Amino acid sequence: MAHPSPRNLVPSSGDIQAPSIEDIRARCQDTFGVRACAWQAEFAQAILARKSDVILEVATGMGKTLAFWLPLLFRSKGIQIVITTLNTLGKQCVDSLTKAGIGAVSIDGSLSHEKMAQVFKEIRNKKYRVIIVSPEQLMKEDSHFERLFKTSGFLEAIISFIIDEAHVIKTWGTFRPEYREIERLRYRLRKEIPFALVSATMPVLVRQDISRVIRIRKENLTTITRSTDRPNVHLVVCKIEYALKSFQDLAFIINRQELAKPNGLRPPKFLIFFDNITESVAATKYLWSLIGQEHKPEEKIKWFNSCMSEDYKKGEIEKLRSGELWGLCTTDSFGMGMDLPDIMLIVQYRVTCNLCSLWQRFGRGSRDRDLEATAILLAEAKHFDGGCKKTEGKAAGIKRKRQNGDTSAGSPNKRPTITPAAEPNMPTRIFSSNSPNHAVSALGCLNHSIQGPDASDNEIEMADSELDEADEARQVLYSTAANIVLKNKRKAAELEPAMEDYINAEGRGLGCRRKVIKLYFSSDKTSE
Incomplete structure (x- = not known):
């Protein structure tokens, strides 16, 4: 991506001059x-x-x-x-x-x-x-x-x-x-x-x-x-298969057989995000149940939220940094700006946030750009095309209106036309070696979501390609005020169209989830 040439601003008022x-x-x-x-x-x-x-x-x-x-x-x-x-x-x-x-x-x-x-x-x-x-x-x-x-x-x-x-x-x-x-x-x-x-x-x-x-x-x-993309964070979406309150869909993080070995692999350094403190505590206790007492599970995985003192939170962050802690089940209390370079796995449990929040959370992964992380959205079945009845065609409707010369395209009354997506499978296990440069991989997830270095380059190329008419229609849809969804976490709410597309990218012909991110944040419009 081309960067703008340096600005040569004129001297400011007063005695201050803007340096070169x-x-x-x-x-x-x-x-x-x-x-x-x-x-x-x-x-x-x-x-x-x-x-x-x-x-x-x-x-x-x-x-x-x-x-x-x-x-x-x-x-x-x-x-x-x-x-x-x-x-x-x-x-x-x-x-x-x-x-x-x-x-x-x-x-x-x-x-x-x-x-x-x-x-x-x-x-x-x-x-x-x-x-x-x-x-x-x-x-x-x-x-x-x-x-x-x-x-x-x-x-x-x-x-x-x-x-x-x-x-x-x-x-x-x-x-x-x-x-x-x-x-x-x-x-x-x-x-x-x-x-x-x-x-x-x-x-x-x-x-x-x-x-x-x-x-x-x-x-x-x-x-x-500048582009909001994080090419060293691999994007995965998986369907939740078990009861939501059982948290069994998180079991892939812990490999009991590996932990039982004298020098077995431990889980990668991870964060699991929740929008509910009670759920984060319950999930932590479930993960404890998968770990033998010889590993002192209560000292390896903890919950993290706004109810804790600042001194306690600072101590837990340092334990995670050093590797003493394996991971946290957290709310946004561990989020924006936290500068840990080697978090290798990010999981969002359930679709309880908008795409803005999701991208912030996924941005905690591999802040050291020489490392690669995996970011997994575990989504309820109802959010997948074919998982429940969907309403018809907004992006397609905007496109038709534009073709007919209707400048009011962008009305929030219809939904994008959808094509059923392939059924995803749950991940089996995620491992990391004790080496910080070992890339994390999610085995058995959506085939198109797990990329090697070459495939990742293809992802970026695809996301950086010029927008076609359908993409422009989607961008209008994403930026319609009525579709910026501020969800009530205690009630079922309609997903914003961008999140629906992110979950169902392959089946809707988008191919790459990064394309949804690009359209949502309008990051094709980089400053000149």
Whole structure:
């Protein structure tokens, strides 16, 4: 995929000039020991120019957070404020910045009143150049931040506000309403302070919605996008065969015969995602039952959720990193931005999330791009073509309307025409050797879903091919507001069309699930 040429932005207002791409790369190399990608340097350049807001969309694991820190290298007294979704993610960033010699602090509800007062005293004394904060703390009424924002010296030091994992404003805004209150900052702060929306998963309508909520300035808006594909993560869909509450479809993860051998293979490092804490606990206990007591199953597989303390979660993450833990049955508490390089297996149990969330979860796999992971969606039978009665033809209807000159194509009243898919089989076993470079393979799953290196290249080529008329119709369907499904997890709900296509890609003539991802995120429209 061709990358855009470096931007040569004009000098910004005031005494600040936007540095060149090469200057940014050189300083990044000197400070962090790595050469910045062109898009990382472009992001920093746009922030430093202070002429526009910025939207950044690149794949998981590509280094978005490094881009956040690059403007600091050109503003010796500048401060970056990053609004983050998860407390653990903030602490992870603080640790990495401290190692680079950059003072940083993470502010969330876990801080005591005394500790909070101390932290803000240190902020006023300019101890920290990066402030990572939850939306609840940032937007709290009569808070330390409210008083800071009335201080001219602090306002002058702010380089930008970065909203990390910005897609959650759409999906989490109902139970974390402070996300939707961030727009108030636009009226309180100086206009030249840029806001940046950053995510790996911003479909067109999500991007439009959060831009409206945050009051992103349209004039001179800088949009930097790259493909959201993760070619080193192999995609698999399998039909759930057993009772949902039995969790027997997860048995393929544990090979009792191998574990019984003196030097037998243990499971690959894994994450199993649930949208229900109770299910994650029950699934963990089921997996324990498959492991002999000599392996101390309660110490090898654990559940992980928002009910746990931050210190406990941090400890469990480190155990998973070291290999002491084999895997976690988790909710989104272990998710966005967690930087473990060698998670080799991701499983989503049941279709209880939309495609945005699924792609974020699958993005936890093999963040080390020299490794290969497998991502499996275990889907209920009712979601497969032929598994239950389906309604007819929306994508085909859009195509017909376009051919007839009807510009209103995109009406949400019909569904895509479908062709029954081949019946999938369940996986047998998944193994990994103790070598981190051993590729994980899911044996016995859908034939087209398990690829060797050559087949994976074919997948990418297929996904990067030009869109035909049917693809364009699907893209319109995916981006229709009525079809962005925010599911009620306690009630049966209609799947969004993109998820239906993802599950049934082969039978619907799409061939490759990556094509669905490409259309859903409009990642064919890479910034020029």
